Amino acid sequence: MPVELVRAPALSGDVPYAYAAVAPPGSLVFTAGACPLDADGAVVAPGDPRAQAEVVMANLVVALAASGCTLADVAKSTVYVASADRDDLVAVWQVVRSAFGDHDAPSTLLGVAALGYPDQLVEVEAVAVRG
Template sequence: MPDPVALLHVPALSDVAEYAYAYAYAATVEPPARLVFTAGACPLDDEGRAVAPGDHAAQARQVLANLETALGAAGARLTDVVKTTTVYVASSRQADLVTVWEVVRDYFGEHNPPTTLLGVAVLGYSAQLIEVEAGAAVPTVA
């Protein structure tokens, strides 16, 4: 079955930032596909505790593992992700955002869906530094 997701790189838009040229600016989904939307994945272990307080990279890895688990429960994989809707980083330091971005980039590998990366003042759990939402499209049999 053909992949319903097309990731679009747009040469007419800036390629200055790594996340701009390395990741798609847009994505399309062709039928037949089932859409999957996740809640924000948090850096929580299986007992509900935030892992690695103060460590942006370790929390980002836990967040992405949790995101992968949530997608799997819906029958989706990371390669089905159409958009990592938003990557939230609780920091005002651009270096922390870059650290998280590098983990996200490495985790997704060659699959590079559009992504928004931003710093925020605070997230919902004590010691939480990272949260990631995503939308995916899974091929369906017509």
């Protein structure tokens, strides 16, 4: 059974995501935060949140695949951007939304002071449901 995305009629319909998701009985998959790391463990594109977001989403797809899932199985994601600049948050959000396509599962977008690796600006974690 797929993830059921819930839209609350009493809340604004002008948001680009569902307000909640219901997971059927089965296996929940919790990813670690996907980071903008290359195959050697180096942070890519220092200073470029959009480019880092592209790598982060590609890495998230790989982690989900290794767990038997795709982005369409994600019930909830959290997007962290090490910036107080709203333009950076929006740029990252556009990359994340594009990767998810029509699957507009609930997501939280946060500007944070710092992330774990030097020069890291973006991290995305997800909860998915393996069918």
